Amino acid sequence: MIRYARVARGWRQADLAKVVACSASTISRLETGRRAAVDLDTVRRVARAVQLPSHILGALIDIPVSPVATVVTTTAPQAEEDPMRRRTLLSAVGLAIPAHLLIKLDDALAVLPASSSPPDLSRIATRLAHTRDRYDTGDLARLIADLPDLLAVAHEAADHHDRPDAYVLAASCYNLATVALNKIGRHQASRITADRATMLAKLSGSPVSVATSARCLSIVLRHEGRGPVADQVSLRAITLLESTGLSQPDEAAAYVQMLCTGAYNSAQIGDRDRALEMIREASQAAAHLPVPPTQGHSISSAHVTGYEVSVHWSLGDAGAALHAGRGLHPSQLPTPERRGRLHTDLARAWWQWGKPEQTVLALLSACRESVPEVRDRPAIRSMAVQLIERHPKTSGVPELATAIGYRPSQEDP
Numbered sequence: 001m002i003r004y005a006r007v008a009r010g011w012r013q014a015d016l017a018k019v020v021a022c023s024a025s026t027i028s029r030l031e032t033g034r035r036a037a038v039d040l041d042t043v044r045r046v047a048r049a050v051q052l053p054s055h056i057l058g059a060l061i062d063i064p065v066s067p068v069a070t071v072v073t074t075t076a077p078q079a080e081e082d083p084m085r086r087r088t089l090l091s092a093v094g095l096a097i098p099a100h101l102l103i104k105l106d107d108a109l110a111v112l113p114a115s116s117s118p119p120d121l122s123r124i125a126t127r128l129a130h131t132r133d134r135y136d137t138g139d140l141a142r143l144i145a146d147l148p149d150l151l152a153v154a155h156e157a158a159d160h161h162d163r164p165d166a167y168v169l170a171a172s173c174y175n176l177a178t179v180a181l182n183k184i185g186r187h188q189a190s191r192i193t194a195d196r197a198t199m200l201a202k203l204s205g206s207p208v209s210v211a212t213s214a215r216c217l218s219i220v221l222r223h224e225g226r227g228p229v230a231d232q233v234s235l236r237a238i239t240l241l242e243s244t245g246l247s248q249p250d251e252a253a254a255y256v257q258m259l260c261t262g263a264y265n266s267a268q269i270g271d272r273d274r275a276l277e278m279i280r281e282a283s284q285a286a287a288h289l290p291v292p293p294t295q296g297h298s299i300s301s302a303h304v305t306g307y308e309v310s311v312h313w314s315l316g317d318a319g320a321a322l323h324a325g326r327g328l329h330p331s332q333l334p335t336p337e338r339r340g341r342l343h344t345d346l347a348r349a350w351w352q353w354g355k356p357e358q359t360v361l362a363l364l365s366a367c368r369e370s371v372p373e374v375r376d377r378p379a380i381r382s383m384a385v386q387l388i389e390r391h392p393k394t395s396g397v398p399e400l401a402t403a404i405g406y407r408p409s410q411e412d413p
Contacts, residue, residue, distance in 0.1 A: 003031040005050035007110045007192070020045045097184060097376070101144045108148035109192050116149050119157035121169055124150075128173055135180055136335035138370035147177050151193075158200060167204035171197045171213050178216040185378040187223050194220045207244050208254045211237040215261050227269040234262040249290055256285045257299050260307040267314035279304070279311050302332035306342045313349040321349035330369070340366045340373030344380050351383055359387055360396040367403040375404040 013027040134143040158170040174197035181190035194217040201213040214237035221230035241255040259282035267275035312321035330339040343366035350358040
């Protein structure tokens with residue numbers, strides 16, 4: 001359990017040892033069961049450091065430890081499960097992702113595999129672009145299959161070259177892993193990749209890389225139910241970008257992206273005024289971005305409008321969300337993923353307004369762009385399943401059920 005909790009935080013044994021003020025070998029003895037020389041105080045400190053209740057840990061290693069104050073966290077480590085149960089849980093989370101791919105990636109995040117190619121930065125950049133294309137087109141299964149080796153070679157390249165561009169590239173690979181894992185509901189794994197991206201971005205010294213990684217981390221925190229912390233992370237990233245003067249196109253583009261994410265984070269915690277202020281500021285800033293957008297930062301005024309839809313429905317104003325989306329044509333968005341995301345946000349607004357017919361039409365439009373946007377995102381699939389079960393006679397419902405592979409006996413009640 002110590003090892004599982006440590007790996008979930010993205011820590012090495014040496015990292016945990018530093019927090020606890022002991023040696024890495026002490027942590028190793030605890031994790032392997034060779035605990036003869038480990039005292040009770042050390043066990044307690046380790047438990048607190050990884051946010052694991054010490055009385056549970058003590059019971060597992062047959063040491064009577066009295067209960068101590070427990071830190072409540074939405075990402076509390078879980079006890080190890082038998083392999084069959086683990087595969088079942090992984091399969092349930094990644095609805096259309098083969099379980100063996102999720103398990104392979106999970107293992108790679110614990111121990112990175114040996115990379116399959118030399119640490120050539122240009123080749124890694126090309127691979128990253130191809131993998132990002134898979135994300136944009138909704139090919140999530142092949143993306144997940146690509147990640148273990150891509151992360152391994154990118155991490156090796158960062159260690160090998162030890163220079164800013166290598167760290168930026170590695171952080172970008174982990175950022176892509178974060179958004180992909182977060183999309184399919186693998187939040188514990190996405191927290192690991194987000195933490196590693198943040199570390200690599202800081203090593204790069206690039207404000208844009210740091211802000212981009214902070215954005216991904218804030219999304220993970222938001223999905224963990226830690227909205228106020230996500231809000232703080234995005235606000236700090238916005239301040240960092242502002243300090244650059246925004247004189248470079250990539251800085252300006254990252255700033256607009258952070259304002260959009262910050263607006264959504266603020267909306268999620270109910271800060272209406274700040275959310276609306278930030279999305280207005282994002283819209284104004286986007287008007288000054290180069291057209292076409294800079295490479296790697298394909299944000300535009302249309303993208304900001306898509307976020308405006310998200311902000312309004314998140315604030316509970318379905319009418320404003322639909323009004324914002326009325327002037328945005330899906331063709332203005334460059335990828336199937338973004339077009340599908342727009343339709344799912346409009347579907348959320350229709351559903352919020354109690355309009356099942358329009359919700360079905362929006363979800364079917366999303367499926368035509370990218371089926372994974374409805375099938376693989378847990379929150380959207382849950383909405384679709386509720387719609388199918390509550391309004392089975394509504395026009396379009398059978399087509400929606402077929403599109404997402406709905407089977408009544410296999411869905412959660």
